[in-house]
Amino acid sequence: MPDASHTVPRHLDVAIVGGGLAGLYAIHRLRRLGLRVRAYEAGSGVGGTWFWNRYPGARCDVESLEYSYSFDAELQQDWKWPERYGTQPEILKYVNHVADRFDLRRDVQLDTRVKSALFDSKANEWVIKTDTGEEIRARYCVMAAGNLSTPRVPDFRGLQGFNGKWYHSGLWPHEGVDFSDLRVGVIGTGSSGVQMIPIIAEQAKHLTVFQRTANFSLPARNVPMPAEKERAHKAQYPARRAAAMETPFAIGGYPKPTRSALEVDKAERDAAYESKWQEGGSISYLYAYTDLLVNKASNDTASEFVRNKIRAIVKDPRTAELLAPKNHPIGTKRLCLDTNYYETYNRPNVALVDVRSDPIDRITETGLELESGTAFELDAIVFATGFDAMTGALNEIDVATSGGAVLRQHWEGGPLTYLGLMVAGFPNMFIVTGPGSPGVKTQMIASIEQHVDWIADAIDHLGRHQLDRIEPTPQAESEWVSHVNQVADSTLYPLANSWYMGANIPGKPRVFMPYVGGFDRYKRHCDAVAAQGYQGFTLSRHETVAA
Ligand code: FAD
Ligand code: NAP
Numbered sequence: 428m429p430d431a432s433h434t435v436p437r438h439l440d441v442a443i444v445g446g447g448l449a450g451l452y453a454i455h456r457l458r459r460l461g462l463r464v465r466a467y468e469a470g471s472g473v474g475g476t477w478f479w480n481r482y483p484g485a486r487c488d489v490e491s492l493e494y495s496y497s498f499d500a501e502l503q504q505d506w507k508w509p510e511r512y513g514t515q516p517e518i519l520k521y522v523n524h525v526a527d528r529f530d531l532r533r534d535v536q537l538d539t540r541v542k543s544a545l546f547d548s549k550a551n552e553w554v555i556k557t558d559t560g561e562e563i564r565a566r567y568c569v570m571a572a573g574n575l576s577t578p579r580v581p582d583f584r585g586l587q588g589f590n591g592k593w594y595h596s597g598l599w600p601h602e603g604v605d606f607s608d609l610r611v612g613v614i615g616t617g618s619s620g621v622q623m624i625p626i627i628a629e630q631a632k633h634l635t636v637f638q639r640t641a642n643f644s645l646p647a648r649n650v651p652m653p654a655e656k657e658r659a660h661k662a663q664y665p666a667r668r669a670a671a672m673e674t675p676f677a678i679g680g681y682p683k684p685t686r687s688a689l690e691v692d693k694a695e696r697d698a699a700y701e702s703k704w705q706e707g708g709s710i711s712y713l714y715a716y717t718d719l720l721v722n723k724a725s726n727d728t729a730s731e732f733v734r735n736k737i738r739a740i741v742k743d744p745r746t747a748e749l750l751a752p753k754n755h756p757i758g759t760k761r762l763c764l765d766t767n768y769y770e771t772y773n774r775p776n777v778a779l780v781d782v783r784s785d786p787i788d789r790i791t792e793t794g795l796e797l798e799s800g801t802a803f804e805l806d807a808i809v810f811a812t813g814f815d816a817m818t819g820a821l822n823e824i825d826v827a828t829s830g831g832a833v834l835r836q837h838w839e840g841g842p843l844t845y846l847g848l849m850v851a852g853f854p855n856m857f858i859v860t861g862p863g864s865p866g867v868k869t870q871m872i873a874s875i876e877q878h879v880d881w882i883a884d885a886i887d888h889l890g891r892h893q894l895d896r897i898e899p900t901p902q903a904e905s906e907w908v909s910h911v912n913q914v915a916d917s918t919l920y921p922l923a924n925s926w927y928m929g930a931n932i933p934g935k936p937r938v939f940m941p942y943v944g945g946f947d948r949y950k951r952h953c954d955a956v957a958a959q960g961y962q963g964f965t966l967s968r969h970e971t972v973a974a
Contacts, residue, residue: 439463441886442555442565444541444824447475449571449859449875451526452498454534456883457569460890466571467557469540473532474522475573477515481599482811483630484622485515488647488709488764489870492660493678494518496525497668498876504661511707512649512764543825544568546854551896551969553855566895567886569879570821571859574867577819579932580810581614585790593808596623606630610804612795614787615811616642621763623811625771635803637782637795640924641752643733644763648707668873675865675945677873681714688716688725700732709762719758720943721918726756733757740769746779747772755923816926817862817940818842828853841929841938845899845907845963846953848878854898857882862940863911867927869946877946881953888957889966896967903963915939 441457443450446468457464472478487494491508506521513521526532540558547554553568578597580586586593594604596619611631613620616638628634660667671679688696696716703712718725734751741747750769771777785797794805815822818838826834832852837843844850847864848857859878860866866874889895915921921928921939929935942949956962 436554436562436564437465439465439563439565441465441567441569442467442553442563443569443571444544444555445475445571445573445576445820445859446470446473446535446537447478447571447573447576448496448522448872449573449879450475450535450569451522451531452496452875453569453571453859453879453882454531455498455529456879457886458534460883460887462886464534465563466535467539467541467555467563468535468537471538472519472523473526473535473537474519476575477519477522479576479578479597479599480619481515481601481603482594482596482619482623482809483604483626484766485596485599485619486510486512486622486649487518488512488618489678490708491518491652492657493671493680493870494872495521496872496876497664499529500665502528503664507657508652510649510651512647541572541824543827544856545825546828546830546856548829548854551855566855568856569859569882570856570861572820572824574817574820574860575814577815577823579813579815579819581787581812582933583787583790583795585792588792589790589808590792591794591806591808593810595810595812596620597814604807606807608632609806610794611635611807611809612637612803612805613809613811614782615813616640617811617813618642618761618763619813620811621765621768623809624777625765625767627809628771628774628777632776634777635805636777636779637787638749638779639783639786640754640760641750642760642763643730643752643757644765644768645704645709645712645733646707647764647766648705649766671870671873672877672950673947675869675947676710677869677877677946678710681711684714684717686716687718687722688728689718689722693728696728697732700729704732704736707764709758709764713758713762720756720920723756723919723922726758726919730757737769741772743772749779749781755925756919759918759920759923760925760927813926813931815932815935816929817867818929818935819932821858821861826853826856839936841936842940843904843908845904846949846956847942848881848953849897849899849964851899851901851904854896857885863907863942865942865944865946865949868941868943874946877950877953881957884957885961888961892966894966894968896969897961897964899964907963910944911942912939914942914944918943 440462441464443453443466446466450466470478491513543556545554552564555563578595610633612635614637621644667679737751738747785799788798794803796802842862844863847861924930
């Protein structure tokens with residue numbers, strides 16, 4: 428580690444926190460404005476999510492022809508996705524290809540965690556300090572630190588004394604893990620758990636799944652990429668990308684629903700759900716009718732269809748009932764996609780344990796124990812227990828201003844942003860897909876590109892008008908937060924205890940964080956804000972620079 432005290436601060440136009448898909452695109456886009464930029468990445472490689480989440484079965488759940496960058500026409504033509512949904516190694520290979528192809532690595536500093544970011548108002552600069560002891564001074568700071576980048580292991584007593592090995596899905600060993608002949612416990616049945624459970628079950632001597640909340644999962648129906656599908660998609664790529672911009676999830680290719688689920692009879696509805704079930708993919712299913720995410724009675728029909736599928740697949744009726752989600756409407760927690768998830772519970776070496784009725788009390792030297800005293804002997808424990816989502820990465824950084832504002836305090840009651848892009852009182856700090864943005868409810872690379880483009884345009888606008896400071900007004904921030912809440916309250920989303928609500932982290936404020944008004948509506952709004960001279964923002968020229 429370099430000696431902290433004697434290093435000369437590095438001066439940049441833009442400091443970027445994070446070297447995932449967002450950080451990399453930010454380098455590319457901001458460099459084109461002639462700016463000096465550099466990204467600081469805690470990991471030892473680029474790729475973010477796809478660098479860290481190497482658990483068995485990790486892959487995207489949005490088709491790869493969509494879940495990929497759109498900013499370069501040749502890139503999207505050249506890259507060949509071998510399967511309908513890219514695996515983690517394939518996506519990581521793609522990200523590394525992008526880093527090389529656009530010469531991004533020279534502006535990424537790996538193995539460097541940003542510890543603090545202080546806005547020095549007099550100098551009109553962000554002063555960023557890293558765990559390697561460096562100081563960076565930059566006019567603008569772009570937080571591209573990720574929404575699902577702070578892995579969360581629950582505070583179970585006794586973990587340190589466990590004699591076996593334990594893992595978290597988001598911190599998976601690079602060399603992989605061989606579960607052969609082991610008694611394995613997986614805690615958690617969100618998207619990560621649902622992807623890894625079928626594969627671990629094939630390897631392990633015995634697998635026990637500890638489930639607190641049953642999640643809805645649909646078949647992914649992954650296949651090798653059909654050549655004709657790839658050809659047709661690539662022939663229309665620009666039009667398809669443009670069409671995706673006009674949809675709520677930033678994913679094109681699905682006919683827009685026109686009817687409520689309650690406008691048709693049960694036979695017609697079930698036929699529609701069956702066809703979506705066979706097609707695979709979550710957007711298609713949720714897009715079967717106009718009102719599945721806003722009308723409980725409509726949603727009940729879609730939820731019950733999937734519950735009945737689970738009952739039909741899983742042979743043991745007690746296990747099937749435990750797996751059939753009943754405490755939230757389908758789609759209000761992230762809808763999982765799987766390959767043979769429910770089928771896995773028909774294996775003789777797999778058991779499901781309900782830890783809602785009998786929670787995990789502690790980890791023992793040889794396994795774990797529930798509150799009732801029931802004990803399980805385990806050689807390995809896998810925590811598929813998720814992340815401190817949306818605010819975790821930013822709250823781990825000491826973000827403050829010389830005027831005394833502290834981000835953690837500003838967000839004590841839940842995150843406050845304007846457009847999910849900026850925070851009142853924290854000038855020149857941008858967030859990519861932050862709370863209050865639709866990011867996590869969309870094909871995220873589309874949101875990342877839209878956010879970064881908006882940020883780059885704003886910085887360019889400032890430069891062209893001899894301005895150098897931008898921040899949202901407190902009023903614009905509070906109106907946006909109210910709007911985000913109002914929109915959420917008009918949907919079924921708040922009915923679920925999800926990470927969208929911070930419900931997975933004990934003590935975290937229960938606030939619905941993403942904007943669920945749709946990517947299309949959000950993008951139009953952001954464009955209008957910019958076109959109207961950045962309405963809701965104060966743009967200024969810093970006095971000492973002007974003097
Ligand atoms: P990240 O990829 O999270 O990158 C952020 C980076 O910032 C990380 O590498 C982290 O190490 C770094 N960082 C954080 N704090 C600091 C700090 N203080 N100092 C330095 N570096 C820091 N989205 C979809 O749309 N479709 C999918 O199918 C999909 N699948 C997913 C599967 C998994 C397993 C997970 C966890 C997420 C998935 N997502 C998916 C969401 C995914 O996070 C985004 O699609 C996208 O990869 C986010 O990119 P990002 O660059 O914004 O953030
Ligand atoms: P998650 O959805 O938050 O799931 C965590 C699981 O752990 C939940 O089942 C949760 O139960 C359980 N859990 C947490 N604490 C527990 C405790 N103390 N005791 C028992 N169970 C506990 O996390 P994730 O599966 O890692 O997924 C996070 C997000 O990443 C997804 O929603 C998605 O956006 C993204 N992702 C996508 C894919 C993909 O398919 N492409 C794959 C993985 C992740 P509760 O529900 O009761 O809290």
